[in-house]
Every structure is written in structure tokens, then in C-alpha cells.
Amino acid sequence: xxxxxxxxxxxxxxxxxxxxxxxxxxxxxxxxxxxxxxxxxxxxxxxxxxxxxxxxxxxxxxxxxxxxxxxxxxxxxxxxxxxxxxxxxxxxxxxxxxxxxxxxxxxxxxxxxxxxxxxxxxxxxxxxxxxxxxxxxxxxxxxxxxxxxxxxxxxxxxxxxxxxxxxxxxxxxxxxxxxxxxxxxxxxxxxxxxxxxxxxxxxxxxxxxxxxxxxxxxxxxxxxxxxxxxxxxxxxxxxxxx
Amino acid sequence: xxxxxxxxxxxxxxxxxxxxxxxxxxxxxxxxxxxxxxxxxxxxxxxxxxxxxxxxxxxxxxxxxxxxxxxxxxxxxxxxxxxxxxxxxxxxxxxxxxxxxxxxxxxxxxxxxxxxxxxxxxxxxxxxxxxxxxxxxxxxxxxxxxxxxxxxxxxxxxxxxxxxxxxxxxxxxxxxxxxxxxxxxxxxxxxxxxxxxxxxxxxxxxxxxxxxxxxxxxxxxxxxxxxxxxxxxxxxxxxxxxxxxxxxxxxxxxxxxxxxxxxxxxxxxxxxxxxxxxxxxxxxxxxxxxxxxxxxxxxxxxxxxxxxxxxxxxxxxxxxxxxxxxxxxxxxxxxxxxxxxxxxxxxxxxxxxxxxxxxxxxxxxxxxxxxx
Ligand code: HEM
Ligand code: HEM
Ligand code: SF4
Ligand code: SF4
Numbered sequence: 063x064x065x066x067x068x069x070x071x072x073x074x075x076x077x078x079x080x081x082x083x084x085x086x087x088x089x090x091x092x093x094x095x096x097x098x099x100x101x102x103x104x105x106x107x108x109x110x111x112x113x114x115x116x117x118x119x120x121x122x123x124x125x126x127x128x129x130x131x132x133x134x135x136x137x138x139x140x141x142x143x144x145x146x147x148x149x150x151x152x153x154x155x156x157x158x159x160x161x162x163x164x165x166x167x168x169x170x171x172x173x174x175x176x177x178x179x180x181x182x183x184x185x186x187x188x189x190x191x192x193x194x195x196x197x198x199x200x201x202x203x204x205x206x207x208x209x210x211x212x213x214x215x216x217x218x219x220x221x222x223x224x225x226x227x228x229x230x231x232x233x234x235x236x237x238x239x240x241x242x243x244x245x246x247x248x249x250x251x252x253x254x255x256x257x258x259x260x261x262x263x264x265x266x267x268x269x270x271x272x273x274x275x276x277x278x279x280x281x282x283x284x285x286x287x288x289x290x291x292x293x294x295x296x297x298x299x300x301x302x303x304x
Numbered sequence: 305x306x307x308x309x310x311x312x313x314x315x316x317x318x319x320x321x322x323x324x325x326x327x328x329x330x331x332x333x334x335x336x337x338x339x340x341x342x343x344x345x346x347x348x349x350x351x352x353x354x355x356x357x358x359x360x361x362x363x364x365x366x367x368x369x370x371x372x373x374x375x376x377x378x379x380x381x382x383x384x385x386x387x388x389x390x391x392x393x394x395x396x397x398x399x400x401x402x403x404x405x406x407x408x409x410x411x412x413x414x415x416x417x418x419x420x421x422x423x424x425x426x427x428x429x430x431x432x433x434x435x436x437x438x439x440x441x442x443x444x445x446x447x448x449x450x451x452x453x454x455x456x457x458x459x460x461x462x463x464x465x466x467x468x469x470x471x472x473x474x475x476x477x478x479x480x481x482x483x484x485x486x487x488x489x490x491x492x493x494x495x496x497x498x499x500x501x502x503x504x505x506x507x508x509x510x511x512x513x514x515x516x517x518x519x520x521x522x523x524x525x526x527x528x529x530x531x532x533x534x535x536x537x538x539x540x541x542x543x544x545x546x547x548x549x550x551x552x553x554x555x556x557x558x559x560x561x562x563x564x565x566x567x568x569x570x571x572x573x574x575x576x577x578x579x580x581x582x583x584x585x586x587x588x589x590x591x592x593x594x595x596x597x598x599x600x601x602x603x604x605x606x607x608x609x610x611x612x613x614x615x616x617x618x619x620x621x622x623x624x625x626x627x628x629x630x631x632x633x634x635x636x637x638x639x640x641x642x643x644x645x646x647x648x649x650x651x652x653x654x655x656x657x658x659x660x661x662x663x664x665x666x667x668x669x670x671x672x673x674x675x676x
Contacts (some may be wrong), residue, residue: 116618116631118569121552121560131550188648190655234524234534247526251606252536252576257619257630264634268641275645279652 068176076304086296104146111139163200212269223259310356337509351516359422365446366439367428371464374501408442424457426467431480438480459493468496475609496527500603506532537574540582571615572599579604
């Protein structure tokens with residue numbers, strides 16, 4: 063394979079990684095870290111309450127006025143939904159206000175040859191075909207791809223379908239209806255919107271499983287820190303090879 | 305049968321033997337059904353007394369005629385009498401007296417005489433496959449009659465789920481390619497009155513509104529009259545407090561079913577269905593499906609036949625030719641991914657140990673050191 067300018071740039075970038083042992087780079091600024099954990103919590107609440115909206119817990123007996131089981135489940139779903147949505151808007155703002163790693167969630171450098179090479183390398187690393195992974199300041203390309211597709215695109219789909227469903231109870235003329243009501247005829251009918259919203263939950267649940275697993279695995283097996291990076295913001299490298 | 309001098313609605317009704325008292329009752333009933341202020345009763349009466357009658361033509365395509373059946377059972381017999389006297393005078397091949405060529409000639413007469421001024425009510429829909437041969441009216445494919453009559457009408461009322469969405473004859477795999485009216489007639493205002501059938505009061509209400517006010521009722525995004533289809537069954541369901549409380553029927557003959565708890569777990573489609581059943585109800589307001597203990601099947605929604613079981617809330621999707629329930633696929637995916645993660649983690653640990661045996665040695669007691 064011939065060497066392209068991208069490759070040279072990548073080599074330069076690698077060469078730029080400090081050679082001293084246990085170097086650390088400040089990658090995730092505080093607001094982004096707070097967002098990450100708030101977002102993780104809201105998605106967890108959304109998935110659990112969403113599951114119970116579709117499959118309510120066993121029936122309770124007695125006077126209807128003594129209970130509010132579905133009421134609370136739905137309330138927490140909607141409360142978490144607003145946290146998720148406001149957090150998402152903040153995250154878009156932060157993509158511009160924060161450092162360069164803050165933009166990663168909204169851009170995927172598919173036009174860069176190095177992205178695909180690094181992606182392939184990462185896939186081989188997970189398939190036990192590489193001895194060791196490369197180092198990254200920001201996300202590794204595989205994580206990057208999944209985050210953009212599932213958190214950014216998937217999160218948007220969940221918000222658009224979720225607020226469309228919300229517009230049904232908020233009623234015609236509500237801001238939810240004016241902003242998102244068009245989604246219902248576009249998708250088909252109300253039941254179809256629910257179905258897509260429901261499928262979305264499963265996609266996100268599977269992502270979270272993989273995300274948490276890989277975060278732990280890479281924290282142990284790769285050459286850089288991950289979980290502590292999302293807590294302290296500092297990316298620590300475990301060796302000084304490029 | 306069409307007269308040479310334009311008659312008013314009121315004249316037609318009187319000629320049909322309807323008393324003034326009954327007429328006024330009808331006007332106030334209709335105002336109420338339409339959700340208008342009581343003062344509108346007078347306006348409806350005035351309009352009916354002064355305005356020349358707008359003819360209504362009622363065509364029948366591929367259908368089961370349940371819309372007509374519903375219509376003639378309008379809550380107040382008066383309402384159906386009045387509206388019927390306004391309609392059946394012209395053309396309705398199910399209800400009118402004349403038949404055959406005599407009946408068909410009425411169509412062309414009205415088309416000419418009331419050009420751009422009559423209302424076309426369509427029950428059922430045209431099948432388009434096999435050149436429309438699956439539905440023949442007067443020796444010709446229905447789609448031809450529909451297009452012809454639509455060309456000069458003022459507006460179209462799509463009765464029921466057939467004309468509005470396609471309904472059962474358009475359900476997968478739709479062999480005759482039954483097609484809703486708004487996909488065939490593209491250049492006329494179309495009012496969709498879905499339901500299988502629609503509620504009688506809704507039908508008469510919509511027609512009366514159009515005939516008296518000479519305009520189309522306010523429609524929602526999907527072309528349905530907002531006054532009747534503005535809310536879901538679930539929003540006005542009298543079992544809603546049980547839904548909010550978390551009190552559900554779990555099987556058809558349980559204690560909860562006897563107590564009238566919410567039917568959500570029995571697959572009630574009330575939360576995704578726009579119709580007036582939970583407010584107007586059926587058969588003179590006697591009851592509606594949920595009141596009699598069965599969930600809503602979503603009969604007024606697009607493609608409700610193809611959304612899987614009527615008794616299941618999380619419906620099936622048809623993807624790649626297989627039918628699957630989102631939760632079953634989701635749980636299976638979680639299981640597979642979980643197992644894959646477990647396997648991957650185990651193999652990762654194995655390779656790590658193989659690569660750095662000393663790690664293993666450091667972490668275990670002295671006996672493990674012998675392996676070195
Ligand atoms: C609902 C759960 C979660 C979601 C939706 C989620 C989502 C995300 C997203 C979107 C990012 C990228 C941040 C950015 O660039 O703006 C990220 C990064 C990260 N998340 Fe999560 N996360 C979740 C849970 C967790 C958990 C439980 C852990 C820890 C065990 C974790 C560890 C990490 C780490 C380490 C990173 C940084 C990756 C790197 O350094 O390249 N996440 N996560
Ligand atoms: C990651 C995010 C989310 C997940 C995993 C999630 C999950 C779910 C699930 C599984 C359901 C049940 C669907 C069914 O009955 O089949 C549901 C219902 C619903 N969700 Fe979400 N959701 C999310 C975000 C949102 C957002 C942002 C909103 C916006 C307000 C929202 C609003 C709703 C509404 C209105 C319902 C219907 C509740 C009802 O009719 O009782 N969701 N959600
Ligand atoms: S019975 Fe159906 S419409 Fe009524 S509250 Fe329960 S789910 Fe909603
Ligand atoms: S309750 Fe539902 S299924 Fe029954 S008639 Fe009304 S809309 Fe149709």
C-alpha cells in the first residue's frame with residue numbers, strides 16, 4: 063500500500079504522543095463528563111420505565127384512587143426524557159464550546175483513509191488478530207462509529223418518536239404537536255411510532271451492554287485508561303511506545 | 305328525480321313528513337354532536353331553511369357495507385331520517401328505490417346539473433389490479449365510476465376505513481390492490497371518516513356540518529374531522545383511572561376483568577387509536593367495545609389488520625418476510641450479545657494470560673509458580 067499524506071499525518075500524530083512513561087492528556091472536560099453520567103443515568107431510567115410502559119408490572123388490587131403505579135412509571139419516563147433531551151441540546155452546544163474531542167460525537171471522519179485503517183485495526187484487535195491496540199486521545203474509531211450511530215442518530219430518533227408520542231397526550235396545538243406531530247403520519251400511524259420507539263430501546267440497550275463491556279475490557283487490556291478518563295478527564299497511557 | 309328548481313333542505317324535509325318541531329330538535333342535537341355552542345342550533349336551522357340543498361351522491365366500491373349499516377342506525381332515528389332524506393333522494397345504490405340503468409342515469413344527470421356543487425360520499429375503495437375488474441358497478445370497473453363522479457364534485461367524504469386507508473381488502477398481501485380514495489383522486493378535498501364502521505353520529509355530524517355550513521369541517525393532519533378524531537380512545541376512556549393506577553385485566557375471566565380494570569395488557573389499542581367511541585359510544589350511546597369488556601382493536605387506524613394480534617400490545621413487525629415481536633427479538637438479542645460478551649471476555653482473559661504468564665504468576669499463590 064502506498065503511503066498517503068493521511069498516513070504521514072497519522073505518523074506525525076503518533077510521534078507527537080509524549081514518550082515519557084505514564085503520560086496523561088486532558089481529554090474530557092468537566093461539563094462533558096457530567097453530561098456523560100447524567101445521560102447514562104437518564105438512558106437507564108428511560109429503558110427501565112419504557113419496558114414497564116410496554117409491559118406493566120402485575121396488577122394491583124383495591125381502589126383505583128389508592129394507586130398510581132403507571133402514573134409514576136410514566137412520570138419518571140417523561141422526567142428522564144426531558145433530562146435526556148435537554149442534555150442532548152447541551153451536548154450539541156458543548157461540541158462547539160468544548161475542546162476538539164467534544165466534537166467527536168457529532169462528526170465521523172469517513173472521508174479520511176486513516177479512519178478506516180484504524181477502524182479495521184480495532185476490529186482485528188477485538189477479533190484477537192492484533193497483538194496490541196493503537197493509542198487514541200479521543201475515541202477509538204470503532205467506539206466512535208458506534209457512539210455517533212447509536213447515541214447521536216439513535217438518540218435523535220428516540221427523541222423525535224418520543225415527543226411525537228408525547229404530542230398525542232399533550233393534544234393538538236401543543237408545542238410537542240406542532241414540533242413533532244408530523245412524525246406520526248410520516249411513520250404510518252400511532253402504533254408504528256410506538257413500535258419504532260420500542261425497537262430503539264433494544265438497540266440502545268444492546269449498545270450499552272457492549273459499551274460498558276468494552277470500556278471495562280479496554281481499561282484492562284488496552285494501552286490507555288478509559289473509565290477513569292470519563293471520571294477525571296485525563297487520558298493515561300500505560301507505555302511510551304507510539 | 306332531481307328537481308328543476310333548487311329546493312332548500314327544510315323544504316325537502318317537510319316534504320318527507322318531518323315536522324318543524326322534529327326539525328328544530330335535529331338542529332340542536334347536531335349542534336351538540338359537533339361540539340358547537342347552543343346558539344349554533346339556530347344557525348343550522350337558518351341555513352337549512354334558506355340554503356339550496358346540496359346533493360349527496362353515495363358510491364359503493366369494494367366494501368362490506370358496514371358503513372351504511374351504521375349510518376342507518378344513527379342514534380336519534382330523527383337524525384338518520386333527516387339526513388337520509390337529504391341523501392337517498394339522489395343516489396345510493398344500496399338505499400335508493402330505483403335500480404339498474406334508471407339509477408345510473410341519475411348519476412350523469414346530477415353530474416351535469418350540479419357541476420362542481422355536489423358532495424361525493426364514497427364507501428369502500430377501488431381495486432386497481434386486473435384493470436379494476438375485482439369491483440364492477442353497472443358493468444364497469446368501480447374505479448372508472450369513481451374518477452368520473454369525482455371530476456365534478458365539490459368535495460369527497462371517504463366513509464370508513466376502506467375508503468380512508470384500505471381496510472381488510474387492502475390487508476397484506478392485498479391481492480386486488482385495493483387502494484384508498486385519496487391515492488386515486490388527487491385533486492379534490494377529501495374528508496376521511498375512518499372506522500370499521502364509523503360511528504353513525506359521527507357520519508351524520510360530518511355531513512350535516514358540510515351541508516349547512518357549506519365548508520369542510522376542520523381537519524387534522526391526516527384529513528380527519530378534528531372534532532371527532534382529535535383524541536385517542538385512551539384519552540377519554542372511562543377505564544383510564546385503572547390504567548394510571550396500574551390495575552389491569554391479566555386474563556379474560558379474572559377478578560380484574562369482572563371489576564372492569566384497564567384492558568391494556570389484553571392488547572387494547574385505545575392508546576394508539578383516534579376515534580370518538582369513548583365519548584359518543586355506539587348504538588344510541590349504549591356502550592362501546594371497552595365498556596363491554598373487550599379492548600379496542602384500533603379499527604379506525606391505518607392498516608390495523610396488519611399490526612399483528614388484536615390481543616397483544618407490543619405488535620409484530622414484518623421485516624425480511626418474518627414476523628417478530630419487538631420484545632422477543634430484543635430479549636433474544638440481549639441474550640446473544642450477553643453470551644458473546646461473556647465468551648469474548650473469557651477468551652480475552654485467556655489470551656492475556658498466555659501473553660503475560662508472569663501476571664498470572666504474580667497474582668496467584670506460590671504453587672502456580674511451578675508451571676513457569
Ligand atoms: C447508559 C449508559 C451509557 C451511555 C449511553 C454512554 C455513552 C457514552 C458516550 C456518548 C460517550 C462519548 C462521550 C463524548 O465523546 O461526548 C461515552 C464515553 C465513555 N463512556 Fe459511556 N455511556 C454509558 C455508560 C457508561 C458506563 C456505565 C461506563 C463505565 C463502565 C462508561 C464509560 C465510558 C467511557 C470510559 C467513555 C470514554 C471512551 C473513551 O475514552 O474513548 N459509559 N459514553
Ligand atoms: C433512550 C431513550 C428512550 C427509551 C429507551 C425509551 C423507551 C420507551 C419504551 C420501551 C416505551 C414503550 C413503548 C411501547 O409501549 O411499546 C416508551 C414509551 C414512551 N416514551 Fe420513551 N424512550 C426513550 C426516550 C423518550 C423520549 C426522549 C421521550 C419524549 C418525551 C419519550 C416519550 C415516550 C412516550 C410519550 C411514551 C408512551 C407512553 C404512554 O403512552 O404511556 N421517550 N419509551
Ligand atoms: S381500556 Fe384501553 S383505552 Fe381504556 S384506559 Fe385501558 S388501554 Fe386505555
Ligand atoms: S373501540 Fe376501537 S376498535 Fe372499537 S369501534 Fe372504536 S375505534 Fe374501532
